[in-house]
Amino acid sequence: MAHQLLRFAMYKDHPEPRMFNTPDELQDSYDVVIIGGGGHGLAAAYYLAKDHGITNVAVLEKGYIGGGNTGRNTTIVRSNYLTPEGVQFYDKSVRLFQDLSQDFDLNIFYSTRGHYTLAHTEGSLNTMRWRAEVNKHFDVDSEVVYPNEIRRDVPEMNLECGGEMPVMGALYHAPGAIARHDAVAWGYGKGASLRGAEIHQKTEVTGINIESGRVTGVETNRGTINTKKVLCAVAGFTPRLTEMAGFSTPIQIRPLQAAVSEPHKPWLDTIIVSGTLHTYINQSSRGELVMGSSLDPYELHSTRSSLDFTEGLIDNALDLFPFTSELKVVRQWAGMADITPDFAPIMGKTPVEGFYLDSGWGTWGFKATPVSGKTMSELVATDRVPELIEPFRLSRFTENRLMGERAAASVGH
Amino acid sequence: MKLVPCPLNGWRPASEFAYGGPVEEMPDPQQCTDEEWMHYVYGHDGAPGVQKEWWYHNASGTWFVAERDTAADKFIRSYLP
Numbered sequence: 001m002a003h004q005l006l007r008f009a010m011y012k013d014h015p016e017p018r019m020f021n022t023p024d025e026l027q028d029s030y031d032v033v034i035i036g037g038g039g040h041g042l043a044a045a046y047y048l049a050k051d052h053g054i055t056n057v058a059v060l061e062k063g064y065i066g067g068g069n070t071g072r073n074t075t076i077v078r079s080n081y082l083t084p085e086g087v088q089f090y091d092k093s094v095r096l097f098q099d100l101s102q103d104f105d106l107n108i109f110y111s112t113r114g115h116y117t118l119a120h121t122e123g124s125l126n127t128m129r130w131r132a133e134v135n136k137h138f139d140v141d142s143e144v145v146y147p148n149e150i151r152r153d154v155p156e157m158n159l160e161c162g163g164e165m166p167v168m169g170a171l172y173h174a175p176g177a178i179a180r181h182d183a184v185a186w187g188y189g190k191g192a193s194l195r196g197a198e199i200h201q202k203t204e205v206t207g208i209n210i211e212s213g214r215v216t217g218v219e220t221n222r223g224t225i226n227t228k229k230v231l232c233a234v235a236g237f238t239p240r241l242t243e244m245a246g247f248s249t250p251i252q253i254r255p256l257q258a259a260v261s262e263p264h265k266p267w268l269d270t271i272i273v274s275g276t277l278h279t280y281i282n283q284s285s286r287g288e289l290v291m292g293s294s295l296d297p298y299e300l301h302s303t304r305s306s307l308d309f310t311e312g313l314i315d316n317a318l319d320l321f322p323f324t325s326e327l328k329v330v331r332q333w334a335g336m337a338d339i340t341p342d343f344a345p346i347m348g349k350t351p352v353e354g355f356y357l358d359s360g361w362g363t364w365g366f367k368a369t370p371v372s373g374k375t376m377s378e379l380v381a382t383d384r385v386p387e388l389i390e391p392f393r394l395s396r397f398t399e400n401r402l403m404g405e406r407a408a409a410s411v412g413h
Numbered sequence: 414m415k416l417v418p419c420p421l422n423g424w425r426p427a428s429e430f431a432y433g434g435p436v437e438e439m440p441d442p443q444q445c446t447d448e449e450w451m452h453y454v455y456g457h458d459g460a461p462g463v464q465k466e467w468w469y470h471n472a473s474g475t476w477f478v479a480e481r482d483t484a485a486d487k488f489i490r491s492y493l494p
Binding site: 240242243248249298299300301302304306308341397398 | 414415455456458459460464466485
């Protein structure tokens with residue numbers, strides 16, 4: 001036994017890698033370089049290979065794959081947005097998500113739960129009605145429900161909310177789901193790697209090489225790579241990359257914090273969101289309550305978490321579920337979110353030819369992973385902007401054609 | 414607890430303040446191009462570094478300017494505009 005273990009320790013190729021190959025050497029050039037080995041970057045690599053046959057691709061990740069915002073979100077998948085563009089985009093993503101376990105031959109623990117967005121005021125109830133109508137128009141299952149129905153479905157919830165902000169109704173979105181976020185990154189990484197893409201971890205991009213308005217390569221901490229196409233998919237780091245590429249975006253970075261409780265028996269089948277109380281809660285398959293709140297109040301390029309956040313979050317969560325007061329918070333963390341003025345992503349071409357941007361994912365990036373990979377890979381492969389993402393172009397800010405998705409963000413910002 | 418330096422009231426808890434965003438020079442609306450105006454309204458260089466920002470102290474109704482390192486989250490100085 002000891003002999004065998006020693007042999008495995010010394011012999012590099014055995015046992016086989018569980019998920020993806022980790023090549024030692026960077027090549028001098030690639031057809032496509034993807035900056036950022038999170039869900040979005042890996043999904044783009046996967047669909048570049050699968051849909052377009054482009055496999056000479058390097059995914060460069062400065063940390064480890066899925067270690068950024070892919071591993072820091074609260075794993076919710078939904079498509080109950082407000083604008084027609086947003087609803088159609090996320091609906092496509094939900095449909096792709098439902099097949100991923102089969103596609104990857106890897107269980108992503110996709111679990112359809114039903115998603116409640118609570119309304120505590122007449123104004124927000126009106127927004128729910130508006131969202132329900134837009135959703136239905138595009139065949140997305142959403143409806144406004146009232147306290148009696150909510151009480152039947154979620155008997156544990158205190159609809160009085162401590163008396164100050166009683167629940168007046170909710171937008172119920174039946175396809176709302178949760179999924180194992182790490183598995184999504186691993187599955188895409190595995191699928192891309194099997195088809196020939198190279199995943200390079202601990203490889204940080206330090207510069208973008210541009211000649212007469214065209215990208216020619218990237219500088220990394222492991223040397224220079226020549227390429228004519230670069231996809232930048234680095235949630236939380238976008239402004240640093242666009243600064244290297246010589247243009248600016250309206251993106252601000254703010255921390256978004258989340259926490260989980262200790263595990264306990266399953267009792268919460270649905271996903272509960274309250275924009276007014278700045279709270280969203282679901283129960284993971286391990287039994288933990290996964291909880292998030294609103295963005296930090298000011299710009300910050302850091303993933304520190306704070307006591308203010310936990311106190312504020314728990315104060316509001318207890319209004320909804322008072323009986324959880326004995327539960328302990330076991331873990332809290334923060335991710336850096338790309339925040340745009342209209343709470344919609346920025347996807348597509350940039351002033352630098354061959355440099356494509358997949359960014360502005362704020363608090364809504366995980367649920368877009370499959371569709372962003374699908375559409376961005378099409379854009380990179382063909383240089384034509386797919387109809388589904390055309391409205392999310394960077395130039396919408398100079399054209400004053402903003403998206404107005406703020407009311408459909410999970411939480412009040 | 415996070416503290417913010419108010420030029421009138423000294424260091425106070427961050428919960429007493431509202432963040433007003435970065436200080437940016439307004440171009441002349443009559444003279445500038447549409448593009449310059451849109452850049453002023455929406456455009457913003459979000460890269461980390463020392464940034465001049467508007468802050469408001471709720472209790473005393475004071476707007477002031479603070480210089481803050483957005484990577485280290487440290488206030489460098491603050492003053493009345």
